[in-house]
Amino acid sequence: MLLSPEELRSLVEFRHATPHDLLGMHVLGDRRGVVVRALIPGAVQVEAVPVHEPHQPRIRLQRIHEVGLFEGVSSEAHRVYAYDLVITDEQGRVTRTRDPYSFLPTIGEMDLYLFNKGDERRIYEKLGAQVRELDGVPGVSFAVWAPHAQRVSVVGDFNQWDGRRHPMRRLGASGVWEIFIPGVRPGALYKYEIRNVHGQITLKTDPYGFFFEVPPRNAAIVWDPRSYSWGDDAWLARRAQQDPLRSPMSIYEVHLGSWRKKSPTESPGYRELAGPLIDYLRRMGFTHVEFLPVAEHAFYPSWGYQVTGYYAPTSRYGTPADFQYLVDALHEAGFGVILDWVPAHFPRDDWALARFDGTALYEHEDPRLGAHQDWGTLIFNYGRNEVRNFLVANALFWCDRYHADGLRVDAVASMLYLDYSRKPGEWIPNRYGGRENLEAIDFLRHTNEVVPATFPGVVTIAEESTAWPMVTRPPHVGGLGFTFKWDMGWMHDTLRYFHRDPIFRKYHQNELTFAMLYHHHENFILPLSHDEVVHGKGSLWGKMPGDDWQRAANLRALLAYQWLFPGKQLLFMGGEWGQRTEWNANAALDWALAEQHPLHQGIQRLVADLNGLYRAEPALWEADYDPAGFQWIDCSDHEQSVLSFVRRALRPAPECVVILNLTPVPRFGYRVGLPRGGTWRERLNTDSAYYGGSNLGNGGWVRAEEVPWHGLPWSAALTLPPLAVLVLQPETIPTSG
Known part of the structure; x- marks a missing residue:
């Protein structure tokens, strides 16, 4: 035996940090031959057999320790050569394999x-x-x-x-x-x-x-x-040439396990989902689908927000290739795919990342930095290089291996603030004495620079619920670098307004107008997401006041307002027809309601038509973040709860005039200022009988009169239906001048 006592103990006690130094084939000192060692518990006989050079010796190894450590020496060879191990076990079975300890490292x-x-x-x-x-x-x-x-x-x-x-x-x-x-x-x-x-x-x-x-x-x-062999090259090429800020983006948010069900307990797989989802997106006219987190998660009720496998799509719905097929099919059908991404925290499961090598490796040792108060989870240590690399590479991985078109970053506010959801004494200030998590800020900026630089056209979206400045401005000017930010303020204000009895709305019109005071500070997405229809908050339908007819009318007005206000929009599944019950991740959506109830069918038709109008008219998306794209006509008629505004494109294209009447009282002869004369078409009326409304309106068109109103040179006397939104468009297209 050529091993020292200490070397022998380190092998048989399985505590040698570099076993390749002792196992495998090695040249003896002074090139006196070679030694081969193998550690194979359960083996009774081991022989090293040359693979490519038959003239090299076969070496019979002798057992030198009962744990299964074998060693053999030959003076006939003077260099290392490729060999197999032929192993006979205690049952007499013979296997042949290349020795794992004969290979050089695979990482440089x-x-x-x-x-x-x-x-x-x-x-x-x-x-x-x-x-x-x-x-x-x-x-x-x-x-x-x-x-x-x-x-x-x-x-x-x-x-x-x-x-x-x-x-x-x-x-x-x-x-x-x-x-x-x-x-x-x-x-x-x-x-x-x-x-x-x-x-x-x-x-x-x-x-x-x-x-x-x-x-x-x-x-x-x-x-x-x-x-996987992808077929979406044309999609990726188009994506790289597009400016997402000046392109249409209407996002349908989906939870894979509850969009459809094959049975009360079984969801369709990725491949099964592709056809029905594509057909539905086509029917409804959305441009993108956003999946709640698809990365592997052990705890299903977390909806994917407690990730245990950051580099794996969940196996609940199939293999990684099956998920690639779903993304590929969506791309070939013309739909973008946004993935919810969760770098803010991870669960404490003892078999996953937590205390991975017995230390707080991915997290912080001090719970004032490393424990998340709200979710019982752990916070990544963004200041550790290898942890930051794990996360940045993960963002790139989903764009690379799964062709994601966007990453919606969850819980950004919890990353930015050291005192997030903490009382005094429960957090540690940064090196300057402040509450900002400087390492997390650097991580977010770096990720937001690297992702679009590596994959042109891919967007990053912040779910950030505070007034942190310049979330969607470049890092070189002090921003975080996201492409978009969810406008949580718009969402809260708008839902609060629509929840009010219309008789009181005249006192709260500022809840609908306030968003324009800060709109140009960020590139906003207007979300009505899953967060608004869970945990006792009720459904969108349930938030609306009045009887069923008024609830439906209010919801139609809410959705129209969302689609027509500046900013891209996101709607969680089921909201497009006004599901009555709160979302339940363990059950399918109430498709029967959408398929059989006229009021809900009408809401669904409206959303499809809103998407059709939205995609067809550059005025509704091209200048979302340009001051030239929006102008109030009148936002001060609080008494009658009427608002009106103009949406414009950056190119010569028809503008859209939007009028909202948010009481159940129809307004006849209501004069609204218009930016030009001629005939104006009534492109949309949410009170149409087709949508379940009372069918009041203006007969499909109005004629502008040369009567100055609302500071504009033209105007028209309109019929404003109850709890409804109108969209008017001129017959003539304005010139670039």
């Missing part, structure tokens, strides 16, 4: 340097389980960051979940452990067995795993997300 020094620096943007091609072929040998390289671990092994269904069979090597001071295991194929289950900093043995799933067992099981599954 520059990769590790960039990772430790926080700037290896494709780290998902290095860490995790990578399907490879080395020296003509198919297999999988495994790599994981666990800098404080005493030992890390890969365990899986290919080695009887035995941590003694494939201990990994630590790659220098990088904190990364690595091994290539020949013969492992896609579909294999695996985890990491970690002897943590305290000497305890724990089983952890792969932070970079591409696929997982269906919860509650949690093993990672070997998968190659590069294996």
Whole structure:
């Protein structure tokens, strides 16, 4: 035996940090031959057999320790050569495999340097389980960051979940452990067995795993997300040429598990969902679909917001290829795909990221920094390079491997403020004594620079609920760099207004007009999202006052106002027909209501027509964030709860005049100023009988009179239906002058 006593103990006690230094084939000193060592519990006989050079010696290994440590020496060879291990086990079965300890590291020094620096943007091609072929040998390289671990092994269904069979090597001071295991194929289950900093043995799933067992099981599954053949090149090319700020964006927000159901307990898979979802998006006219988080999550009632597998679409609905198919099909049908992304926090599950190597590795040790008060989760340590790299690369990963067109970043406010939801004494100020999380700010700015630079046309969207300045302004001028921000103020004010009995609305008209005072501070999206129809808040229908007819009319007016006000819009599923019950993630939407009840059918028809009008008219989207795109005609008629405004495009195109009558009292002969003369078409009337209304209106068109009104040179006396919105458009197109 050529091992020292200490080397022997480190191997048989499975605590050697670099087992490749002792296992495998090595040249003896003075080139006196080679030694081969193998650690194979359960083996009774092991032989090293040359692969490419038959003239090299076959080496019979002798057992040197009962744990299954074998060693063999040959003086006939003077250099390392490729060889297989032929192994006979205790049952007499013979297997042949290339020795895992005969391969060089699959991660280069520059990769590790960039990772430790926080700037290896494709780290998902290095860490995790990578399907490879080395020296003509198919297999999988495994790599994981666990800098404080005493030992890390890969365990899986290919080695009887035995941590003694494939201990990994630590790659220098990088904190990364690595091994290539020949013969492992896609579909294999695996985890990491970690002897943590305290000497305890724990089983952890792969932070970079591409696929997982269906919860509650949690093993990672070997998968190659590069294996899918995409067909959306034309879509990606068009996307790269578009300016999202000056393009139509009407977003349908979807929870995959409850949009449709095959049975009360079973949801359709990604592939099954593609056809019906595309057909529905076509029928309704949306431009984008936004999925609540699809990344793997163990706790279904979190709706995906407590992520345990950041690099894997949830296996509840199929394989990664199935999700790629869904995105691909949506793109080929002309629909953008936005994914909800959750870098603000992660759950405490002991098999996932929490205390990964026995230390607060991804989180903070101090709960005043690392524990989220509201959700019982942990907060990422954005100041640690490798953690920042994990998250930035994750954002890029969804754009790269799954062709996402946008990332909606959840709970941004909780990232920005150190005292978010905390009482005095429960938080630690930053180095300047302030409440701003400087590391999180740097992380968000960096992500928002890197994502669109790497994938032109991809947008990032902030769910940010405070008045943090310049969320959608570039980092070089002090902004956070998001493309869009959800306008939570518009949402709260608007829903509060529409919830009021119309008799009191005249006292609160400022709730509808206030948003224009700050509108040009940010690039806003107007959200009526899932957050507004859960946790006892009721449905959009339930927020509307009055009897059923008035509820329907109010909801039609609300949705029309959302579509016609400056900013892109987002609507959660079920809102487009006025689902009556609060959203239940465990049940399908109430499709029967949309298919059988005339009032709800009318709301659904209106949303389809709103999308049709919206997409057809540049005045409604091209200048959302340009002061030239909006002008109040009159926002001061509080007494009658009537508002009117103009929407304009940046190109020569018909403007749209929008008039809202938000009481159940029809107004006859109500004069509204118009920017030009001639005939104006009534392009939309939410009181149409087609939508379930009373069918009051102006007969489809009005003639402008040369009567100055509201500071405009022309005007028309209109019939304003009750609880309704009108859209007028001139027959003539204005010139660029």
